[in-house]
Amino acid sequence: MATMENFKCMLCGYEYQELVEEGEDKERSCPKCRSNSIRHLKARPSQDKTNGKGKKAKQ
Amino acid sequence: MDPEACTACAECAKVCPVVKPDEYQMGLSSRKAIYIPYPQAVPCSYILNMEDCLGTNPIACGKCTEVCEPDCINYDDHDRIVTRDVGAVIVAIGADVYDPTEMDEYGYTRFDNVITSMEFERLICAGGPTLGHFVRPGDQERPKRIGFIQCVGSRNPAIGRPYCSNICCMNTIKDTLLLADHYPDVECTVFYQDIRAVGKSFEDMFQRSKEAGTRYIRGLPGDIEENPENGNLTLIAENTTSGQIERHEFDMVILSVGVGPPKDLAKVSSLLTLSKTSDGFFMESHPKLKPVDAPTRGVFFAGFCESPKDIKDSVCQAGAAASRAVALLNAGEVHIEAITSVIDADACKKCGVCASVCPYSAITWKKGEVAVVIDAACAGCGNCGAACKFDAITMRHFTDAQYTAQIRAILAEDPQDKVFVFACNWCSYSGADMAGISRMHYPVSNRVVRTMCSARVSEEMVLEAFRCGAPIVLVSGCHYADCHYISANRQTVQRVQRLWNKLEKAGVRPQRLQLEWISAAEGAKFAKVMAQMEELRKTVTMEEIEQAKAALKPKPKKPKKEKEPAAVAG
Amino acid sequence: MDSDPKGDELRVGVFICDCGLNIAGTVDTQAVTDYAATLPDVVCAIRNRYTCADPGQNEIKKAIAAHRLNRVVVASCTPLQHEPTFRTCVAEAGLNRYLMEMANLREQCSWVHPGDLEGATRKAKDLVAGAVARARQLHPHDELTVPVTKRALVIGGGIAGMETAIQLGDAGHQVVLVEKEASIGGIMAQLDKTYPTMDCSI
Numbered sequence: 001m002a003t004m005e006n007f008k009c010m011l012c013g014y015e016y017q018e019l020v021e022e023g024e025d026k027e028r029s030c031p032k033c034r035s036n037s038i039r040h041l042k043a044r045p046s047q048d049k050t051n052g053k054g055k056k057a058k059q
Numbered sequence: 060m061d062p063e064a065c066t067a068c069a070e071c072a073k074v075c076p077v078v079k080p081d082e083y084q085m086g087l088s089s090r091k092a093i094y095i096p097y098p099q100a101v102p103c104s105y106i107l108n109m110e111d112c113l114g115t116n117p118i119a120c121g122k123c124t125e126v127c128e129p130d131c132i133n134y135d136d137h138d139r140i141v142t143r144d145v146g147a148v149i150v151a152i153g154a155d156v157y158d159p160t161e162m163d164e165y166g167y168t169r170f171d172n173v174i175t176s177m178e179f180e181r182l183i184c185a186g187g188p189t190l191g192h193f194v195r196p197g198d199q200e201r202p203k204r205i206g207f208i209q210c211v212g213s214r215n216p217a218i219g220r221p222y223c224s225n226i227c228c229m230n231t232i233k234d235t236l237l238l239a240d241h242y243p244d245v246e247c248t249v250f251y252q253d254i255r256a257v258g259k260s261f262e263d264m265f266q267r268s269k270e271a272g273t274r275y276i277r278g279l280p281g282d283i284e285e286n287p288e289n290g291n292l293t294l295i296a297e298n299t300t301s302g303q304i305e306r307h308e309f310d311m312v313i314l315s316v317g318v319g320p321p322k323d324l325a326k327v328s329s330l331l332t333l334s335k336t337s338d339g340f341f342m343e344s345h346p347k348l349k350p351v352d353a354p355t356r357g358v359f360f361a362g363f364c365e366s367p368k369d370i371k372d373s374v375c376q377a378g379a380a381a382s383r384a385v386a387l388l389n390a391g392e393v394h395i396e397a398i399t400s401v402i403d404a405d406a407c408k409k410c411g412v413c414a415s416v417c418p419y420s421a422i423t424w425k426k427g428e429v430a431v432v433i434d435a436a437c438a439g440c441g442n443c444g445a446a447c448k449f450d451a452i453t454m455r456h457f458t459d460a461q462y463t464a465q466i467r468a469i470l471a472e473d474p475q476d477k478v479f480v481f482a483c484n485w486c487s488y489s490g491a492d493m494a495g496i497s498r499m500h501y502p503v504s505n506r507v508v509r510t511m512c513s514a515r516v517s518e519e520m521v522l523e524a525f526r527c528g529a530p531i532v533l534v535s536g537c538h539y540a541d542c543h544y545i546s547a548n549r550q551t552v553q554r555v556q557r558l559w560n561k562l563e564k565a566g567v568r569p570q571r572l573q574l575e576w577i578s579a580a581e582g583a584k585f586a587k588v589m590a591q592m593e594e595l596r597k598t599v600t601m602e603e604i605e606q607a608k609a610a611l612k613p614k615p616k617k618p619k620k621e622k623e624p625a626a627v628a629g
Numbered sequence: 630m631d632s633d634p635k636g637d638e639l640r641v642g643v644f645i646c647d648c649g650l651n652i653a654g655t656v657d658t659q660a661v662t663d664y665a666a667t668l669p670d671v672v673c674a675i676r677n678r679y680t681c682a683d684p685g686q687n688e689i690k691k692a693i694a695a696h697r698l699n700r701v702v703v704a705s706c707t708p709l710q711h712e713p714t715f716r717t718c719v720a721e722a723g724l725n726r727y728l729m730e731m732a733n734l735r736e737q738c739s740w741v742h743p744g745d746l747e748g749a750t751r752k753a754k755d756l757v758a759g760a761v762a763r764a765r766q767l768h769p770h771d772e773l774t775v776p777v778t779k780r781a782l783v784i785g786g787g788i789a790g791m792e793t794a795i796q797l798g799d800a801g802h803q804v805v806l807v808e809k810e811a812s813i814g815g816i817m818a819q820l821d822k823t824y825p826t827m828d829c830s831i
């Protein structure tokens with residue numbers, strides 16, 4: 001199932017939303033400045049302990 | 060079809076009721092559903108195209124089986140997967156000829172008597188649909204005035220094909236000589252940007268073409284008009300030598316089409332972890348010194364898929380590729396770099412994270428057991444070493460201790476002036492080298508450290524750079540499609556995401572950690588990113604640097620004793 | 630092996646390459662050499678005109694013997710070009726191949742910072758300091774050897790693929806040729822005459 005998720009470019013600061021398919025494997029770049037420093041902003045409180053499992057909320 | 064049994068008697072094709080355009084003849088004639096691609100085909104056997112065939116199950120037609128004497132037609136035959144072990148792979152997947160449909164200004168789809176140079180080949184060939192009698196498609200009349208347009212699908216950045224296709228100038232020169240030989244009354248005119256006739260005896264052919272009466276006009280036509288009465292065509296072009304707009308009428312116009320990377324390139328590329336250059340052809344190990352070696356060991360390139368080249372150059376490169384492969388096969392063995400992962404059984408907490416992140420399944424682990432590395436399968440990316448939370452994994456020749464020492468030494472003096480860069484061996488480090496080879500200039504502030512894969516960069520390595528006072532840390536690696544360790548760089552993304560969270564929690568501006576994918580061909584991108592990093596560095600204050608140093612201090616824990624297992628006999 | 634590192638005694642030799650003017654034209658290589666000599670455990674720092682040439686390599690071999698070096702740092706061009714060269718060089722002098730480290734002063738320094746003698750020299754010093762620090766942590770290793778299957782795969786049966794397959798066969802190797810179309814020949818088989826000989830393509 002696809003969900004709308006929030007991203008932020010860590011170079012230029014541009015924030016945007018994008019539809020994310022479950023289990024997708026996609027290289028991201030900023031729609032404005034092309035930087036690859038794209039931070040996935042999560043609705044859930046941040047979890048430090050996730051370790052390669054639980055694909056959904058990740059890139 | 061059983062190619063061994065088929066005698067190519069052609070009886071099957073005679074009775075086949077299906078008629079399809081013949082691909083070999085560029086659609087200028089037809090074939091049956093059962094056919095031989097061309098008389099000289101190897102293997103010399105008829106083939107049955109099941110997409111075209113009427114009779115599968117239940118058999119609706121079956122005419123061909125009735126007449127096939129050797130009984131070599133099998134409707135139930137299907138594709139099979141064949142497995143073979145090999146020690147060397149030569150990639151010679153060729154090219155795709157440009158389809159000029161999108162370039163409407165030359166009227167290829169609108170006017171019958173506008174054809175491509177590939178269609179010309181079939182029309183002039185004795186084995187072609189007209190048996191070599193050169194006629195124009197519109198009315199089957201023999202054309203006398205023929206215009207050639209060069210660079211259709213070449214040297215045209217507007218359609219994403221900025222490169223020279225190499226072969227089209229000489230191919231057109233050859234065509235004009237063929238026409239002059241077959242039909243002395245034919246008048247050829249060639250519209251060109253530059254004539255590139257740089258091979259052995261090529262200039263001589265060019266001169267002969269001019270002596271045979273071919274007119275060469277410098278300037279590509281901007282427009283084409285058809286006379287609907289007789290199908291003749293008028294080309295309107297600026298003759299850039301005289302500066303005049305000229306109109307020339309022709310009976311036929313031939314588009315000298317370029318050649319591009321084949322559409323299967325991406326598939327082969329990801330299968331063998333190869334890269335491509337900005338023009339879409341395969342990237343070699345070194346443009347001058349290793350022109351047929353792929354960056355992936357044991358893989359070599361031959362022919363057009365590496366770059367546009369003619370038959371002679373393809374044959375030369377094929378010989379070079381064969382010679383490189385023979386050197387490998389004759390050696391009989393290869394040395395694997397001693398960069399594999401080693402697990403300290405005492406320190407291993409049996410969590411299995413290493414096994415779960417290994418792109419090669421080179422680590423075996425069962426619940427409650429110590430993980431074990433299969434040496435021959437390990438490619439040395441270092442992803443497991445970066446993922447292990449218990450310092451139980453050592454990457455040979457790329458140990459944590461080595462990186463820590465290197466980071467500290469580089470940032471020992473005036474760290475506030477430096478952008479600290481981790482670059483993966485295959486792409487970003489090579490991209491940095493490419494910037495150097497291309498003499499691109501960028502700010503002097505960066506300090507690059509090489510890792511085999513960006514996934515080798517552990518959280519600790521990044522934090523250590525910040526602790527040493529680095530204002531900016533950049534992690535760089537291969538683009539998703541280019542990762543030389545299958546998909547290890549996806550772990551890089553996850554690690555950087557976690558680091559951004561961690562930095563933010565610690566009150567450190569997360570923007571000070573950056574991530575970029577830079578391929579081996581992207582020297583320009585490397586230079587651009589270095590300039591961006593320098594701009595970003597200027598925004599980082601001494602207070603921020605000091606705050607980060609304090610906030611990111613490691614939690615006190617037992618000092619780790621890292622022993623890099625040395626495997627030397629003598 | 631005599632020259633393997635013994636105990637804690639580290640003896641690092643640093644070799645700074647001018648590469649003609651490729652590096653020395655932008656980086657003050659003498660200043661880098663003098664600086665290298667002050668780094669921990671560095672027992673000799675030598676500047677060469679061309680370290681990869683025979684005289685340069687001989688200098689490394691001589692120094693390994695004379696100074697009983699057990700770590701070598703070559704500060705020259707990219708390791709992607711000359712790491713194998715210098716690994717072999719130190720191995721010929723009896724040192725393990727993995728005890729050699731490089732600093733990239735050409736592709737990633739002098740060639741990209743022309744006209745900035747001060748900045749490029751400072752960067753070069755940092756890169757050498759990093760390489761020496763790493764070298765001090767290096768360990769000797771033996772390489773794993775794996776057999777090569779004596780069979781080649783050629784993907785594509787056009788002129789390049791066919792020619793490669795023939796030559797590999799002539800050299801006595803088994804070849805598997807894969808072609809997606811029903812016949813080999815590729816684009817060339819569709820051509821009538823080919824230049825420069827004006828003969829048939831098939």
